Amino acid sequence: MKLVVTVPAYNEENSIGKVIKEIPRIQEKVDRVEILVINDGSTDHTADAADIAGADRIISHVRNLGLGVSFRDGLNEALDMGADVIVNIDADLQYNGAEIPKLIEPILQGNADIVIGDRQIDKLDHMPTGKVMGNKLATWVTRRITHLPIRDAQSGFRAFSREAALKMNLTGDYTYVQETLIQAANKNLVVDQIPIEFRKRSGESRLVSNLLSYAMSAGATMVRSYRDYQPLKAFTAIGVVFLIIGLVAGLRVIRHYLTTGTVTPYLPSAVLTTVLVIVGLQAVVFGLLADMLKTQRTFQEEILYRLKK
Ligand SMILES: Nc1nc2c(ncn2[C@@H]2O[C@H](COP(=O)(O)OP(=O)(O)OP(=O)(O)O)[C@@H](O)[C@H]2O)c(=O)[nH]1
Ligand SMILES: [Mg+2]
Secondary structure (H helix, E strand, O other): OEEEEEEEEOOOOOOHHHHHHHOOOOEOOEOEEEEEEEEEOOOOOHHHHHHHHOOOEEEEEOOOOOHHHHHHHHHHHHHHOOOOEEEEOOOOOOOOHHHHHHHHHHHHOOOOOEEEEEOOHHHOOOOOHHHHHHHHHHHHHHHHHHOOOOOOOOOOOEEEEHHHHHHOOOOOOOOOHHHHHHHHHHOOOOEEEEEOOOOOOOOOOOOOOOHHHHHHHHHHHHHHHHHHHOHHHHHHHHHHHHHHHHHHHOHHHHHHHHHHOOOHHHHHHHHHHHHHHHHHHHHHHHHHHHHHHHHHHHHHHHHHHHHHO
């Protein structure tokens, strides 16, 4: 049983060494623990600090590519390193590496594919109100999309089984936190959650996050998720709105046409109705096409899974 701990880091020279040293190298039921740092174009000495602290492998991006890219690279590299279980932990010392054995336990027991460390945001006294609200909004959106009882969708302290990691096909550059959960839900993976410690950050946040950026990211995630996973429902809903407005606007025209056979007195309404009905029907047809793409995507993901395996 091999555990690989991935640590995405962007300018974290002050904390990354402590994070690495805090990760227990000897753990029950685990034969080997390796630490993989993804140094995302840091302009400080993050890579040196990680090396001195004993990181087993360091991947460095020439420039900053974003946390989403770094997480994805980390997951793939960990799979290449032969990981049976992968844990992600942030490089800012907010999570406690000593809690890793607790985090991976449900996976080792065979009871979960993914385990999220729940920061129990309501109990924290050091998180600014804007951030608490942003986190809650993002978690609420994730719950709506996934239908999973997620308590802390934005947590960066997570464990993945090898199977779960093989099934992730991530595309987001900025972050991975919600995309992984949405895919988990759509692939029927079992997601468990356990309460964890979350300390105050000592340096500046690397991911600029205020309420507005949380809201925009949550909104975009929602739209993308409906587009990708429930296209027929999403496009049909849009189409039906146009059809209803069109038909309501055209009620008089239709009635007049059925009794007299002409639409002449209501020409503007007739044109409006025609346009709205055409747009509505088109949206439904887009939905059917997108549904076909979704089927293709499922097949392609199966191929990718087998290739990676
Ligand atoms: N690879 C990579 N990592 C990043 C980037 N931005 C942030 N990180 C890392 O991702 C982790 C989380 O970033 P933080 O800035 O702590 O974000 P946060 O935890 O949501 O915000 P805080 O509560 O302010 O700490 C840290 O380990 C960062 O070093 C980035 O652009 N690329
Ligand atoms: Mg942080």
